[in-house]
Each structure stands twice: as C-alpha cells, then as structure tokens.
Amino acid sequence: xxxxxxxxxxxxxxxxxxxxxxxxxSVKEGELLAIAGANGAGKSTLVNAIAGWSRxxxxxxxxxxxxxxxxxKLRAEMRARRGIALVPESRGAFAEMxxxxxxxxxxxxxxxxxxxxxxxxxGLFPRLKERRSQQAGTLSGGERQMLAIGRALxxxxxxxxxxxPSVGLAPRLVVEVLQHVKELTQDGLAVLLVEQxxxxxxxxxxxxxxxxxxxxxxxxxADEMREDDRTISAYLGGLRAP
Ligand SMILES: Nc1ncnc2c1ncn2[C@@H]1O[C@H](COP(=O)(O)OP(=O)(O)OP(=O)(O)O)[C@@H](O)[C@H]1O
Ligand SMILES: [Mg+2]
Numbered sequence: 694x695x696x697x698x699x700x701x702x703x704x705x706x707x708x709x710x711x712x713x714x715x716x717x718x719s720v721k722e723g724e725l726l727a728i729a730g731a732n733g734a735g736k737s738t739l740v741n742a743i744a745g746w747s748r749x750x751x752x753x754x755x756x757x758x759x760x761x762x763x764x765x766k767l768r769a770e771m772r773a774r775r776g777i778a779l780v781p782e783s784r785g786a787f788a789e790m791x792x793x794x795x796x797x798x799x800x801x802x803x804x805x806x807x808x809x810x811x812x813x814x815x816g817l818f819p820r821l822k823e824r825r826s827q828q829a830g831t832l833s834g835g836e837r838q839m840l841a842i843g844r845a846l847x848x849x850x851x852x853x854x855x856x857x858p859s860v861g862l863a864p865r866l867v868v869e870v871l872q873h874v875k876e877l878t879q880d881g882l883a884v885l886l887v888e889q890x891x892x893x894x895x896x897x898x899x900x901x902x903x904x905x906x907x908x909x910x911x912x913x914x915a916d917e918m919r920e921d922d923r924t925i926s927a928y929l930g931g932l933r934a935p
Contacts, residue, residue: 696719696721697720697724697759697851698758698759698760698777699719699738699756699841699850700717700718700719701755702715702716702754703716703718703739703743704716704754707717707743707752712913713737713738716756716908717727718902718909720883721883725874725875725878725884726886726901727886727895727897728740728904731889731890731905734906735907736887736904737781738907739885739904740854740856744759744772744777744779744854745767745771745772746769747852753896759772759775759851759852760776764777770873776851777851778845778850778854779845780844780854782856782857786840786844786909788829789829791819791826792827792829792840793811793825794830795810795840796844796847806849806880807849809843813846814846815844817873818873820836820839820851824836834862835863835870838870842873850882852883853874853884853888859871859889859893860925874897890923895915899915900915901913901918929932
C-alpha cells in the first residue's frame with residue numbers, strides 16, 4: 694500500500710469540452726510515475742486538477758486522496774501546505790530576483806516531507822550554486838528548470854509533480870535533470886512526471902501511463918511499456934528503446 698496520492702475518477706471540463714475523462718492514477722512512496730501523451734491530450738489538466746490548480750474555471754470532479762486524507766475540496770495553497778508541489782509548465786521563478794533569493798523565499802510548509810536547505814539544493818544542482826547571485830530571468834532554460842525544481846523541493850513535499858521539465862532542454866540536460874529527479878525518490882518522495890519524451894521518461898520511470906484525448910489508453914511498468922507496441926509506434930518512431 695503506502696500510497697502518497699490516489700486520484701480517482703478525475704473528470705475535468707472546460708465549458709462543454711471534456712479534457713480529462715474518468716482518469717484514475719496513484720503514486721506510491723518512492724515511486725516515479727510518468728505520464729506521456731500528445732499536445733492537448735490532457736496531461737497538464739490532470740496534474741493541475743490533482744494539485745488543485747484550476748485556471749479559467751474548469752469544472753473538476755473526482756477524488757484526490759493524499760496520504761490517506763481526501764483533499765479534493767482543498768484549495769491549491771492548502772494542498773501545497775500538506776506536501777503537494779507542482780512545477781508548472783511555465784515554471785514560475787521570479788525573474789528579477791537572484792537564484793539565492795528565489796530559493797530563500799520558500800519555506801518548508803509541512804514537517805513530514807524531507808527538508809531541503811539551500812545548500813542541499815546547491816548540492817543537487819551545483820550549477821545553481823555557481824550562479825547563486827544571477828537573476829533568475831537570465832538563466833538558461835535548463836538552469837531555470839533546476840531552479841524551479843529546487844524551489845519546489847524547498848517546500849518539503851511528499852509528492853513532486855513536474856509538468857514537462859525537459860521542454861527546451863538539450864538532450865544531455867534532459868537526462869541530467871531526470872536523473873536528479875530519480876535520485877529524489879530514494880528518500881521516499883513520490884514523483885508524478887509529465888514528459889513528452891517517452892524514451893527519456895522510460896529511463897527513470899517505474900511506471901508509465903499514456904494519455905490520449907483525455908483518457909488513459911495504456912499503463913504499465915517501464916519494462917512493459919518498452920515492449921508495448923503502442924508506445925513504440927506512437928513515440929519511439931518504430932524504434933525499440935535501447
Ligand atoms: N483554460 C482552458 N480553457 C479551455 N480549454 C482548455 C483550457 N486549458 C486547456 N484546455 C484544453 O484542454 C485540452 C487539454 O489541454 P492540456 O493543457 O491539459 O493538454 P496537455 O496534454 O498538457 O498538452 P501539452 O503537451 O501541449 O502541454 C486541450 O484541448 C486544451 O486546448
Ligand atoms: Mg501540458
């Protein structure tokens with residue numbers, strides 16, 4: 694058991710259009726679940742609903758159980774306080790502030806997750822340490838992604854949700870960032886990773902689910918999904934992952 698999060702029968706509508714249709718997913722302690730799917734498949738809508746972020750008034754139904762408690766009715770800030778951290782596609786560091794200032798302004802919000810001091814974040818991402826006095830807005834895409842993950846970790850989450858952390862990153866950096874994320878699961882952190890790069894996701898994921906048009910069409914362990922013809926034909930261009 695020891696599920697960190699169980700999202701059941703998640704259904705999200707924007708007006709009359711249904712973006713997420715009756716999706717159920719769960720992530721255990723120390724587990725990394727990847728979610729892949731095409732543009733517009735509903736990935737961000739799903740993870741935003743789990744974190745309680747609802748922009749432009751979507752209508753959300755379903756149950757989100759976090760560490761045994763039903764948090765479905767809680768606002769995003771309250772879910773964050775309990776230990777759900779979401780790094781959104783837009784990333785959200787403060788451009789005018791330095792790296793160090795960005796990391797300083799977040800405090801651990803709950804005492805159950807692992808506490809990350811600023812030095813711990815610098816240990817994880819040495820590049821941020823070198824650039825501690827640089828304004829966040831002038832960081833490279835990869836560095837900004839590291840800062841966003843660092844900021845999320847400062848809140849001592851039990852569940853880290855990353856929405857396409859590899860967008861705009863060079864292939865080598867994708868591997869580097871995802872490996873760092875993978876290391877975090879060793880302390881029990883549950884990770885929900887939205888990733889279009891299925892090959893990269895399969896390198897680090899314990900399990901992977903595919904979303905197509907708001908529905909999960911395939912789900913399995915990384916090994917199973919590597920063998921899954923749908924995964925291969927849709928995302929790996931007919932080539933088998935090494
Ligand atoms: N605020 C909104 N109002 C209306 N429709 C929306 C809104 N946000 C998303 N949608 C629609 O919902 C569907 C799912 O969008 P979503 O952003 O969840 O996709 P995604 O899988 O994250 O795609 P991408 O890989 O491009 O980020 C899309 O058809 C999108 O146009
Ligand atoms: Mg998205």
